[in-house]
Amino acid sequence: MTELVERLRERGWRMTAQRRVIAEAMAGDHVHLAADEVYERARAALPEVSLATVYNTLNELVEMGEVLELTHADGRKRYDPNTVERHHHLVCTSCGRMLDVTADEPGLAESERHGFDLHDVEVTFRGRCPDCA
Amino acid sequence: MTELVERLRERGWRMTAQRRVIAEAMAGDHVHLAADEVYERARAALPEVSLATVYNTLNELVEMGEVLELTHADGRKRYDPNTVERHHHLVCTSCGRMLDVTADEPGLAESERHGFDLHDVEVTFRGRCPDCA
């Protein structure tokens, strides 16, 4: 059982076969799957799972804060199960591959805050990955 | 005539009535309109302009590097005409309002580069704007 499934179970989330395969589909480091990729993987384990359930489940996981929703330039949302370690992303502008990285977090000067109540910073490094170079 | 229109003219871009109203629709600081908002504004100045032209034109401006394409959490692309000063963004998580800010740019340690040829860093600060607080 994966860490994520473990955590969900502890939170008393009703664990059905569908939800389990969906949560397990996202296991691993540097995993940032789009919904259809989660669907693919989930179906490999449980063929009768439906796309609607994948979307329902992913949205619930995001609301619960167990998964991060990332917006990628191609318009498809990605889902990142790594909510434990604070991290940022390195994206290949050519193939779209996305890796987790740690980096210093820039601050925002008071004079630049425009009265906002700041609560998060997201850093995306863009470049060309070795395979595409 | 706006700066952007000026620059485009200098680049020898064929300036039609439609292209002008589209380029002018994006004038100003802290402007990050979605395509349909550009369409609205353009139509106010030239009612017979079509949505297809708005998309064609925006995509061309992005390719020419005269406008930046931003991906917003709601899935709609935003277009930022401020390509002159390097800047980052401050986004309200509640209403989606987006402001330009300047901030230090974080670097990425060699050990975290995974062999990528880095060429850009994008920083997004998230918070709640005064109107939404």
Next chain:
DNA sequence: GGGCCACATTAGAACAGTTCCAACCTTCGA
């Protein structure tokens, strides 16, 4: 000025990703 051609524009169809819906199925407590 008139004709021509490359290119701009257009409405609407097509498309992709996501959400909604209404029917059905499961789980679990009483």
Next chain:
DNA sequence: TCGAAGGTTGGAACTGTTCTAATGTGGCCC
């Protein structure tokens, strides 16, 4: 065992964007 709450489903609907094929137009050449 029953009923209610909630999970799952396929397909329809919706939204933002791109494509297509027909039509319009700016500006160069004569």
